[in-house]
Amino acid sequence: MSSIIHITHLLPTLSRGGAERMAVDLVSRLDRQRFAGDVVAMVGGGPLEEEIKAKGLAVTIFKKRTKLGLGVLRAIVGHLKERGPTILHAHLSGPEIWGTRAADAARVPVMIITVHNTDLDEPRWRLALRRRAWMRATLLVAVSQAVKRYLVDNGVPEERIRVISNGVDLGRFVPSGRVRSPRPVLSTVGRLEEQKGHETLLRALLKVAKPVELRIAGTGSKQKFIEKTIQKLGLADRVRLVGDVENMPAYLGDCDLFVFPSRWEGQGIALLEAAAMGLPIVASNVGGIPEVVRDGESARLVPPDDLEALATAINWMLDHQDEAARMGVAARKAAERFSLDRMVAEYSALYEELAAQVEGLKGTEKV
Numbered sequence: 001m002s003s004i005i006h007i008t009h010l011l012p013t014l015s016r017g018g019a020e021r022m023a024v025d026l027v028s029r030l031d032r033q034r035f036a037g038d039v040v041a042m043v044g045g046g047p048l049e050e051e052i053k054a055k056g057l058a059v060t061i062f063k064k065r066t067k068l069g070l071g072v073l074r075a076i077v078g079h080l081k082e083r084g085p086t087i088l089h090a091h092l093s094g095p096e097i098w099g100t101r102a103a104d105a106a107r108v109p110v111m112i113i114t115v116h117n118t119d120l121d122e123p124r125w126r127l128a129l130r131r132r133a134w135m136r137a138t139l140l141v142a143v144s145q146a147v148k149r150y151l152v153d154n155g156v157p158e159e160r161i162r163v164i165s166n167g168v169d170l171g172r173f174v175p176s177g178r179v180r181s182p183r184p185v186l187s188t189v190g191r192l193e194e195q196k197g198h199e200t201l202l203r204a205l206l207k208v209a210k211p212v213e214l215r216i217a218g219t220g221s222k223q224k225f226i227e228k229t230i231q232k233l234g235l236a237d238r239v240r241l242v243g244d245v246e247n248m249p250a251y252l253g254d255c256d257l258f259v260f261p262s263r264w265e266g267q268g269i270a271l272l273e274a275a276a277m278g279l280p281i282v283a284s285n286v287g288g289i290p291e292v293v294r295d296g297e298s299a300r301l302v303p304p305d306d307l308e309a310l311a312t313a314i315n316w317m318l319d320h321q322d323e324a325a326r327m328g329v330a331a332r333k334a335a336e337r338f339s340l341d342r343m344v345a346e347y348s349a350l351y352e353e354l355a356a357q358v359e360g361l362k363g364t365e366k367v
Contacts, residue, residue, distance in 0.1 A: 005355045006036045006085040010076070010095040010102075014039070014046035014059070015219075016244050017191055018269035019091045019116040022143075022166050022343075024048050028055045029344045035351065040079060042072055042094055047244060073098050080106035086355050087112060090137075093119070093130055100133040109358040112350075114141040114164075117266035118150040118287050121194060131155060138354060141347075144267040144288025162350065165291075167343030168272040168335055175278035175332060176253030184212045184318055187255035189245070189270035190262070192220030197261035197284065200307050202229050204261075205238065207311035210318050214238060215255070217245045252277045257317050257324070263304045265289055275299075275335035280324035282313045292338065298330035 007030075009023050027037040038058035041049075045061045052059045060079060062072045080088065080102055087110040090099035096113050103111040113134065122130070131154055134140055140161045142148040148161050186205075190196035198216065205214055216226070216239065223241070230239050245251045252258070258274035260283035265271075267288035274281055275293060283289050285301035293299035300317060302309040317324045 004034065004036050005087065005351055006083065007038075007087045007089055007351060008080065008083060008085040008108075009037065009039045010088060010090045010099045011039065011041050012092050012094045013044045014041050014048040014052070014061075016047055018166070019114075020046070020048055021269050022114075022116070023089075023091050024052055025167070025169070025340055026344060026347055027057060028052070029340065030348060034348070038083065038085075040076065042076070042098065047246070073102060076102040077105045080108055086110055086358060087351060089114065091116065093122075093126060096133040096137075097126075097129045100136045104136070110139075110354045111137045112139055112141060112354070113137045114143065115147050115151060115266070116143050117195075118147060118264050120264040127154070139350075141350070142266075144291050146288040146291065147266045164343060164346045164350070165288075165338055166267050166269055166272060167338055167340035168269070168276045169340045170276055170336060173249050173252070173273050173276035173335075175328070176249075178253060178256075180256050180321065184210060184256040185254060186212050186214045186257045186259055186314070187217065187252065187274075188214070188259045188261065189217045189248070189252075189273075190260070190268075191218050192216075192222045192226055194222065195263055195265075197263050197304065198222065198226050199229055200263075200305055200310060201259060201261045202226070202233055202235060202239065204307040204311040204314065205235060206233060207307070208314050208318070210315075212238065212318070213240065214259075215240045215242050215251075217242050217248075217251060219244055248273060249277070252279060255279060257282065257314065259310075259314065260284065260289070261304070261310055262286060262289070267292065272335055272338050275331040275338075278328040278332040280317050280328045281331055282310065282317060293331055293334055298327055298334045300327075 009027050039052055040060045042062055062075045088103045088108045089112045090096050091114050134156050142161055142163050143166050148163050258279040258281045260271050262284050265287040281299040284304040286304050295301035300313040302313050
């Protein structure tokens with residue numbers, strides 16, 4: 001196509017969550033001779049705001065002041081009418097629900113939703129709203145085959161779904177060559193929410209034989225609960241909550257074993273980053289995780305919410321250093337199938353395909 005395709009990405013906030021990270025990586029890597037992108041955050045900013053601005057991209061922050069959010073809906077509609085994008089690309093549940101309404105009101109030709117997770121704890125009312133949004137969108141993108149199955153199970157026709165896996169910057173996330181410390185460092189990365197399985201990990205830590213340090217990166221609504229659980233279990237000298245991490249390669253590079261105990265997971269940006277670093281990995285065998293790493297080959301996978309199995313896998317990794325190192329090498333090779341360049345190329349092709357369909361319809365109308 002000869003003209004530049006304008007795309008607006010709609011997010012809830014600009015926190016360091018996996019979906020936010022993916023969207024910012026995508027919009028900042030698009031070829032600016034072919035695409036013009038901007039980012040809208042519905043309910044507030046976050047640490048990624050300055051990164052977006054530093055890359056010369058437009059960013060707009062709205063704040064939802066009422067429970068119904070009608071003010072922010074009007075603001076999004078106004079923004080879309082002013083910028084006139086060909087494509088509105090929404091990420092996560094709030095932007096899905098409000099984005100489809102705004103796209104209709106502003107007459108945006110194409111509405112794409114990337115579905116990042118399987119959201120097994122979704123309240124019925126919100127799932128119903130999301131289903132309506134999914135049916136109104138032009139196309140849904142699932143980040144894994146597991147997410148595609150979840151969408152099909154929720155009534156979305158298979159032909160309206162594309163699978164584009166998340167990507168990781170393989171030049172930024174590289175094996176550190178770190179020599180294992182006498183007191184191994186375990187690490188996990190993820191929002192401090194029910195989904196991520198932190199309580200199971202903390203209880204499993206009581207059954208880890210070797211003296212280890214566990215570092216937990218992330219913030220969220222369960223932080224106070226996790227802090228209390230650490231104290232209750234007597235783990236204050238073994239666990240550190242490190243909050244948001246700005247330099248993730250450095251953080252992971254100072255780690256001996258990555259643990260990802262999610263209760264459900266669409267795919268997991270943090271998992272891709274750890275795999276790209278060549279870390280030994282223990283993870284839950286749920287969702288899109290086994291599409292990235294394979295049990296016994298590039299990771300140890302265990303059932304979710306099973307602290308005994310989780311502790312056994314961690315102990316095995318700590319006791320079998322050579323095998324764990326080989327799994328780390330295999331994890332790096334697995335991550336090479338999920339490069340950020342590949343993800344950007346696939347989305348670029350999709351944008352051009354859908355924009356071409358819009359141009360084709362315009363040509364038909366003129367005739």
